[in-house]
Amino acid sequence: MNWSENAWKSIENIYNNIIEMSFIKELSDGTLDKEKFQFYIAQDSLYLEHFGRTLALIGSKAHQIEDALAYMRFAENAIVVENALHESYFKEFEISNKGILQPVCHHYIHFLRSTAAFEPVEVALAATLPCFWIYKEVGDYILNLEKTSENPYQSWIETYGGEDFAIAVKTAIEICNKAAENTTPEIRNRMNEAFITASKLEFQFWQAAYDLTIWE
Ligand SMILES: Cc1ncc(CO)c(N)n1
Numbered sequence: 001m002n003w004s005e006n007a008w009k010s011i012e013n014i015y016n017n018i019i020e021m022s023f024i025k026e027l028s029d030g031t032l033d034k035e036k037f038q039f040y041i042a043q044d045s046l047y048l049e050h051f052g053r054t055l056a057l058i059g060s061k062a063h064q065i066e067d068a069l070a071y072m073r074f075a076e077n078a079i080v081v082e083n084a085l086h087e088s089y090f091k092e093f094e095i096s097n098k099g100i101l102q103p104v105c106h107h108y109i110h111f112l113r114s115t116a117a118f119e120p121v122e123v124a125l126a127a128t129l130p131c132f133w134i135y136k137e138v139g140d141y142i143l144n145l146e147k148t149s150e151n152p153y154q155s156w157i158e159t160y161g162g163e164d165f166a167i168a169v170k171t172a173i174e175i176c177n178k179a180a181e182n183t184t185p186e187i188r189n190r191m192n193e194a195f196i197t198a199s200k201l202e203f204q205f206w207q208a209a210y211d212l213t214i215w216e
Pocket residue numbers: 044047048130131132135202205
């Protein structure tokens with residue numbers, strides 16, 4: 001079994017909990033409160049900016065030049081997606097500004113940033129993989145489920161389900177597998193741990209939007 005298959009097995013329960021979340025259910029059938037989606041999009045806009053910067057830092061540390069290029073492209077794409085949020089969703093859903101980083105987004109982004117800054121690059125690659133992989137699985141899951149054609153959240157769903165994003169995800173998985181193969185058992189364990197932590201934070205990110213969790 002390669003690293004990624006084993007890693008996915010270890011978070012299967014977290015993934016199953018994610019697709020059962022009220023946020024995901026209501027996003028899928030279009031009944032999600034506008035206020036929760038607004039909260040989500042504003043936080044995700046902040047998330048994507050920091051995520052893009054983190055991917056660029058990882059790119060700069062990649063052992064092989066083709067992997068550096070892949071992460072620099074991912075970084076660019078994350079910022080392009082952030083711009084798209086601004087151009088379309090902020091207007092469509094009447095979001096006036098991003099606001100500040102709320103607790104879960106703050107925690108997630110600082111976990112990614114500090115992992116990229118202080119841990120071996122293999123661990124940073126593993127920490128960012130759930131951002132790709134879980135969104136792809138959730139996007140595909142929702143697209144397969146689609147009951148209604150009049151979902152106000154349809155275009156968001158299409159960003160992550162479908163071919164283009166799938167290609168990026170496949171590349172990120174392959175780079176992680178290659179990194180895991182060429183490193184030590186000790187670093188491989190830290191890769192697993194980072195993958196699991198980020199997966200838990202993906203769950204928490206949606207839950208925080210559903211609960212509108214802000215600093216006290
Ligand atoms: C919180 C979060 N994780 C992953 C993605 C997809 O990259 C996203 N847009 N937001």
